[in-house]
Amino acid sequence: MKFVCSKSNLVSGLQIAQKAVPAKTSLSILQCILVDTTEGVIKFIANDMELGIETRVEGTIIERGYTALDARIFFDIIRKLPDSDVTIESTNIEGSIKITISCEKSKFTILGRSGDDFTYLPVIEKIDGISISQYTLKNIIAQTIFSVSEKDTNKLMGGELFEIDGNILKMVSLDGHRISIRKVELSNGYPYKKVIIPAKALGEVMKILSDSTESMVSVYFTDKHVLFEFDNTVVVSRLLEGQYFNIDQMMMSDYETKISINRREFLDCIDRATLFVKEGDKRPVIISIEDDYLEMKINSAVGAMDEKVEITKQGKDVKIGFNPKFLIDALRVIEDEEVDIYLVNPKAPCFIRDADSSYNYLILPINFTTVN
Incomplete structure (x- = not known):
């Protein structure tokens, strides 16, 4: 694998992908970001098995391939490089993957890991979904996420209700002391849908979304997952299982x-x-x-x-x-x-x-x- 990419593109892509890298884990491969150029585009992928993020950046691919790199070390190197083009190349020497990162007069060598050990994001069929502006989704998350419970006593309180009824999207959060409810009108009507999305996933999506009313987000659902697709980024999260609280009674x-x-x-x-x-x-x-x-x-x-x-x-x-x-x-x-x-x-x-x-x-x- 070999490609050339601007430092600014690398930094922005890695900042997004590393949001799905766990701070602590017993599986060291989960602390890596997968760099994949096999499909003719530069992709950064991170996956902690509950939340997964894939984002694409522009660059020039010289040789296709894929490898997993320690997320912290990789990002720290890139962000301290000069503001110029960066060349990243992997070589396999006697079963060991060596990654060379070059930028102007700077050159770093780090060890990589086989991309075969990495767990890709689950494949989500883009059939059952909605479309909403990035600005609207970012706002409705910000206006409810603060009342999600930070304790683990009830897992459903660690997520938000995401309910679609025709052209109305309702989001609900609660922590035992307060309830937050926001409703927004969608531009189209959709079949009824009611899921519980972990607050962690919503919080990371909120941080990546822009304030643009023109740019849209597509949100797709399966029985077990939700997928957010916008710009050059895909975020996939497991849904929380269970029956949400009867808010209307409260x-x-x-x-x-x-x-x-x-x-x-x-x-x-x-x-x-x-x-x-x-x-x-x-x-x-x-x-x-x-x-x-x-x-x-x-x-x-x-x-x-x-x-x-x-x-x-x-x-x-x-x-x-x-x-x-x-x-x-x-x-x-x-x-x-x-x-x-x-x-x-x-x-x-x-x-x-x-x-x-x-x-x-x-x-x-x-x-x-x-x-x-």
């Missing part, structure tokens, strides 16, 4: 209090309150809603804060406590200038949602009487 429409508040003012107020919350501290911010204002208080060993924000209120006065991080996470991804918040009582969840329910965030309160 989402109430009744409320005793509704407030409308400037999102930016509310977010900044909560952000200031977190100055007195240490990481891991479960102390809530106390919110009192009365007449035409919302008052926020927090007391800790570090200090105290008391601030008021103007609101429009319907219904009863209420006093309730929340984990400030949960409020911040939801408010940061909402784009509306003003948000509507619905409450029932101090022990019931609050809902932040718009009139069309294109977004709906449920947040459980904290019993502040025991901590304040």
Whole structure:
């Protein structure tokens, strides 16, 4: 194998592929990236058996072949080379694969591994799928992924519901303390589909996607896998098996209090309150809603804060406590200038949602009487 490729193309391709290289594994081959030029294009492939990524870069192929290279060493060498064309060549000497990397006056030699030991990505038939803009998919992931559970107590909480009903795509995540729901309208209608995609896969896809509304992503499904195809990249992930939670039973429409508040003012107020919350501290911010204002208080060993924000209120006065991080996470991804918040009582969840329910965030309160 021998090819010539610009440093910038190599760096961008390797940055994408290495997202599927596991940080720790007992199988050393999984810490490699497969470099494959057998089909007349330069492909970088990584696969940790749960998530796989294949991306193509432009270059000139002199001799076709394939070999597996240690991902960390390979990338570290490439990113420190001069900004010029790079020549990569493999030779087999007495059963040992030697890789030579040359760029201007720099020359590195590293050991490669047989590509035959590498597990390629599963073959997915591109039949059952949808098309969506990169911008839209990137946004809907960002607006829900933060409430995926980071604990391993329930594997389904480590993924997101990806549900297609006609021309509506709905994504749902939850962690036992909050629920995030986003809906977007697709340009076409599709058969009903309901799968659970691991958050790890969605997070990596989100990082690779562009902000372009013109560029599209094709998403295909099988019983066990999901495939994302866009630009020169393919991402394949296993699906999580099981029945997702009945979200509809958790989402109430009744409320005793509704407030409308400037999102930016509310977010900044909560952000200031977190100055007195240490990481891991479960102390809530106390919110009192009365007449035409919302008052926020927090007391800790570090200090105290008391601030008021103007609101429009319907219904009863209420006093309730929340984990400030949960409020911040939801408010940061909402784009509306003003948000509507619905409450029932101090022990019931609050809902932040718009009139069309294109977004709906449920947040459980904290019993502040025991901590304040």
